[in-house]
Every structure is written in C-alpha cells, then in structure tokens.
Amino acid sequence: MSKKVVEVKTLKVGKYIILDGEASKITAYSTSSPGKHGAAKARIEAVGVFDNQKRSLVKPVDKKVDIPIIDKRTGSVLALMGSEVQVMDLENYETFELPLPDELKDKITEGTEVEYIEALGNLKIMRTKGG
Structure with a gap:
C-alpha cells in the first residue's frame, strides 16, 4: 500500500484521501472553529474512487491523515x-x-x-x- 501522511489542513477539494481503507476523492471541505478553547475542525466529504460510496470525516485540522499515492x-x-x-x-x-x-x-x-x-x-x- 503506497500512501503518505499529511495534515488535514493541507487537503483540498479534488484531492484524494484514504477513508475506511479506500482511496476516496474529496468532494467537499469545510472548516469551523467551535469556540474559545476548541480547536478548528475540518469536515470532509468524499466519494470512493473504486466503489463510489460516500464517506465523511470530521477531524481537527492539525491531525494527520493518510492519502493514497495515485x-x-x-x-x-x-x-x-x-x-x-x-x-x-x-x-x-x-x-x-x-x-x-x-x-x-x-x-x-x-x-x-x-x-x-x-x-x-x-x-x-x-x-x-x-x-
């Protein structure tokens, strides 16, 4: 499995991410800051490249995620x-x-x-x- 690890904040619409073990293409990306002491969170919507299933992920923007090497x-x-x-x-x-x-x-x-x-x-x- 060829993949890289990147921070969530570097992702963009049209790029790829690994969700549930599947390579997925990002269709929507939004960030929100919940409050005074909370960390900014990113909401990512993606569609599987090989199975066409919709997947979503909510994570703090400074956390790391896997992206596939296409x-x-x-x-x-x-x-x-x-x-x-x-x-x-x-x-x-x-x-x-x-x-x-x-x-x-x-x-x-x-x-x-x-x-x-x-x-x-x-x-x-x-x-x-x-x-």
Whole structure:
C-alpha cells in the first residue's frame, strides 16, 4: 500500500484521501472553529474512487491523515470480454483485466488507448486517450 501522511489542513477539494481503507476523492471541505478553547475542525466529504460510496470525516485540522499515492498510467485495450476489458500497460507490457466502466462502454474498442489509475492495489479505467 503506497500512501503518505499529511495534515488535514493541507487537503483540498479534488484531492484524494484514504477513508475506511479506500482511496476516496474529496468532494467537499469545510472548516469551523467551535469556540474559545476548541480547536478548528475540518469536515470532509468524499466519494470512493473504486466503489463510489460516500464517506465523511470530521477531524481537527492539525491531525494527520493518510492519502493514497495515485499512479496514472496508459494502456492499450487488447480484447473486450463482456463486462471486462483486457488491457496491456504501454510501459512494462503487463496485461490484466479490468471492469468496463458504464460511461465508457460505447467509446472503448479493441486497440483504443485508455488512461487508468492504480491506488492501494486497485485498478480502474478513467478515460480514453485523446477523447
């Protein structure tokens, strides 16, 4: 598992965070200061990158949290197999099977270049290259 530790106050909308062991993309971030002797708290709303579940976190802004190291790569589609796609990485020529995203079903054909991400041992096709 490749991850880094950062303070809550350094997070922004659009960045990634690990919540409940899943890489999640931050959709909302707000801070509040509860009172004279209280610490400022951050409320973070995020959506899982691989499972699309909503998660939230409330923590003091000076506490530390884990963020995943997202590896963005390029691959070529070798074969369509129903709801799965066989992809070959264009750097190390490794082949693997990934689920076909619903929003890209009509765009992906054999020979199409795709961008995919790898985080915490999971892989997901994000978009087609050049389109």
